[in-house]
Amino acid sequence: ASYDMGGHDTYMHKEIHEQADAVDRVLRGRIDDRFSTVHLGGLNLDAREARRIRRVKILGCGTSYHAGMIGAQMIEQLARIPADAEPASEFRYRNAVVDPDTLYVAVSQSGETYDVLAAVQELKRKGARVLGVVNVVGSAIAREADGGIYVHAGPEVCVVSTKCFTNTTVAFALLALHLGRTRDLSVRDGKRIIEGLRKLPAQIAEIMEREDDVKKLALQFAEARSMLFIGRVRGYPVAREASLKLKEISYIHAEAYPASELKHGPLALIEPALPTVAIVPDDDLLEKNRAAMEEIKARSGRILAVAHQPQEKADETIVVPKNEDELDPILMGIPLQLLAYHTALALGRDIDKPRNLAKSVTVE
Ligand code: AGP
Numbered sequence: 001a002s003y004d005m006g007g008h009d010t011y012m013h014k015e016i017h018e019q020a021d022a023v024d025r026v027l028r029g030r031i032d033d034r035f036s037t038v039h040l041g042g043l044n045l046d047a048r049e050a051r052r053i054r055r056v057k058i059l060g061c062g063t064s065y066h067a068g069m070i071g072a073q074m075i076e077q078l079a080r081i082p083a084d085a086e087p088a089s090e091f092r093y094r095n096a097v098v099d100p101d102t103l104y105v106a107v108s109q110s111g112e113t114y115d116v117l118a119a120v121q122e123l124k125r126k127g128a129r130v131l132g133v134v135n136v137v138g139s140a141i142a143r144e145a146d147g148g149i150y151v152h153a154g155p156e157v158c159v160v161s162t163k164c165f166t167n168t169t170v171a172f173a174l175l176a177l178h179l180g181r182t183r184d185l186s187v188r189d190g191k192r193i194i195e196g197l198r199k200l201p202a203q204i205a206e207i208m209e210r211e212d213d214v215k216k217l218a219l220q221f222a223e224a225r226s227m228l229f230i231g232r233v234r235g236y237p238v239a240r241e242a243s244l245k246l247k248e249i250s251y252i253h254a255e256a257y258p259a260s261e262l263k264h265g266p267l268a269l270i271e272p273a274l275p276t277v278a279i280v281p282d283d284d285l286l287e288k289n290r291a292a293m294e295e296i297k298a299r300s301g302r303i304l305a306v307a308h309q310p311q312e313k314a315d316e317t318i319v320v321p322k323n324e325d326e327l328d329p330i331l332m333g334i335p336l337q338l339l340a341y342h343t344a345l346a347l348g349r350d351i352d353k354p355r356n357l358a359k360s361v362t363v364e
Contacts, residue, residue: 003155003157010158010341010351010352011156011157011158011352012158012160012162012249012341012351012352013341013351015156015157015158015162015163016162016163016208016334016337016338016341017208018154018163019162019163019166019167019204019208019334020200020201020202020204020205020208021201022152022153022154022163022166022167023166023167023170023200023201023204024201025152025153025154025167026151026152026153026167026170026171026174027170027174027197027198027200028152030174031194031197031198033194035181035187035190036181036187036188036190036191036194037177037178037181037190038174038177038178038194040149040174040175040178042147042148042149042150043131043147043148043149043175043178044146044147045103045129045131045147047182050178050179050182050183051182051183052101053081053101053102053103053179054081054082054099054101054102055081055082055083055099055101055102055103056072056075056081056082056083056084056102056103056104056105056179057083057084057085057086057091057102057103057104057105058071058072058083058084058085058086058104058105058107059085059086059087059088059091059104059105059106059107059116059119059120060085060087060088060106060107060108060113060116061087061088061089061108061113061115061116061361062161062244063109063160063161063164063165063241063244063245064107064108064109064113064116064161064165064168065085065086065087065088065107066165066237066240066241066244067107067133067165067168067169067172067237067241068085068105068107068133068168068172069085069236069237069240070169070172070234070237070238070329070330071083071085071105071107071133071168071169071171071172071175071176072084072085073233073234073237073326073329074169074172074173074175074176074326075172075175075176075179077176077326078173078176078177078179078180078185078189078193078326079176079179079180079183079185080180080183080184081179081183087115088106088113088115088116088118088119089115091119092115092118092119092122098123098126098127098128099128100127100128102128103129103131104120104123104128104129104130104131105130105131105132105133105148105175106119106120106130106131106132106133106134106141106145106148107132107133107134107168108132108133108134108135108139108141109134109135109136109151109153109156109161109164109168109360110135110136110139110359110360111132111134111135111136111138111139111140111141111142112136112139112140112141112360112362113141113360113361113362114361114362114363114364115361115364116141117140117141117144120132120141120144120145121144124144124146129146130144130145130146131145131146131147131148131149132144132145132147132148132149133148133149133151133168133171133172133175134148134149134150134151135150135151135152135153135156135164135167135168137150149171149174149175151164151167151168151170151171152167153166153167153168157352157359158351158352159248159352159353159354159357159358159359160245160248160249160351160354160357162245162337165241165333166204166330166333166334169329169330170197170200170330173193173197173326173327173330174197176326177190177193177194177197192324193324193326193327195324196323196324196326196327197327199321199323200323200327200330200331203320203321203323203331204331204334206321207320207321207331207334207335207338210318210319210335211338213318214318214335214338214339214342215338215342217304217316217318217339218338218339218341218342218343218345218346219342219346221275221304221339221343222250222252222343222346222347224252224273224274224275225252225253225273226252226253226254226255226273226274227243227246227252227253227254227255227274227275227276227277228254228255228256228257228266228269228270228274228275228276228277229242229243229246229254229255229256229257229276229277229279230256230257230258230259230262230276230277230278230279230292231256231258231259231278231279231280231289232258232259232260232285232288232289232292233285234281234283234285234325234326234328234329235259235279235280235281235285235289235329235332236256236258236259236279237329238279238306238329238332238333238336239256239257239277239279240256241333241336242254242256242277242279242333242336242337242339242340243255243256244256245336245337245340246336246339246340246343248340248354248357249340249341249343249344249349249351249354250340250343250344250347250349251347251349251354251355252343252347259278259288259289259292260288260292262292262295262296263295267295267296267299270296270299270300270301271299271300271301272300272301272302274301275301275302275303275304276296276301276302276303276304277303277304277305277306277336277339278292278293278296278303278304278305278306278307278311278314279305279306279307279332280293280305280306280307280308280311280314281307281308281325281328281329281332282307282308282309282322283325283328284325290311290313293305293311293313293314294313297313302315303315303316304316304317304318304339305317305318306318306320306332306333306335306336307319307320308320308321308322308328318335318336318339320332320334320335
């Protein structure tokens with residue numbers, strides 16, 4: 001592909017910086033202030049059908065799977081429907097029980113990932129209802145699905161996904177709000193989420209203004225041979241995605257773990273040479289996350305926190321703007337895209353075309 005680089009040295013950098021506009025696009029024309037909900041015309045799901053859903057199962061690969069993990073949490077929190085995400089590549093090989101009251105959601109930037117497409121086809125063969133959350137209009141998965149949401153991130157050229165990840169999480173917030181408002185989510189909470197969504201583009205722009213600070217941190221971390229990413233509940237998928245981004249483009253080994261699981265094993269790894277990135281949202285788990293940072297400090301580990309206020313237990317904090325608790329995961333990974341980018345740049349990597357990877361994996 002040859003889209004204009006718009007003064008950026010890489011597509012990744014350009015696409016990271018396009019996120020405020022991209023989020024604006026996924027929201028445009030969809031918010032209904034009168035009923036504190038959103039219109040998703042392509043869902044093909046009426047209110048009666050929406051109320052009958054007993055479970056939501058989200059399927060995707062790689063970054064799209066991580067966006068789906070965030071989406072599942074949003075659906076549980078806002079619509080109170082049990083939801084979870086699973087790699088499509090695993091799902092399709094385990095002869096899963098296909099349940100008529102479950103809504104299946106296939107997530108894909110390209111809409112061409114073979115493992116996701118095959119899972120959708122298998123589900124449809126068994127009579128399931130499948131929605132797509134897809135970026136590329138008219139792609140195979142979009143065509144195969146019974147309906148869905150286009151994420152409108154615009155063309156993503158860099159092999160690693162950034163703006164599409166962010167837009168996909170916003171699309172899931174819209175789906176969660178929509179399902180919530182056909183069920184028990186109050187008008188008041190609907191309004192609160194809508195206000196939060198409207199704040200996102202300006203908050204993303206704010207994160208971009210702090211790029212130089214993140215770049216300085218990246219120069220310190222470029223020396224690490226391995227890094228640990230931790231978060232709990234809302235922070236965990238953010239940690240996973242940040243870890244994937246770092247390994248894809250810098251080739252530094254990175255591992256993501258729920259902070260709550262540290263003491264069940266990975267604490268043994270902690271030493272000064274293994275830096276930890278901790279996702280620390282200012283929500284009801286703040287104290288728990290602080291305790292995890294304390295455990296790491298007690299073992300001489302270095303910590304970089306991504307948080308809503310400076311963390312005294314961390315060596316460094318990247319401060320991100322606070323949104324509604326449910327929407328925080330949309331923003332918290334964005335500075336870590338910049339961290340991965342500047343780390344890879346410092347190491348001289350081929351950022352837009354990392355070794356061994358393809359933009360869309362259309363084979364088994
Ligand atoms: C993202 O940075 C990766 N290159 C990869 O994990 C990707 O998200 C995955 O292959 C799924 O692609 P899709 O969203 O186009 O289906």
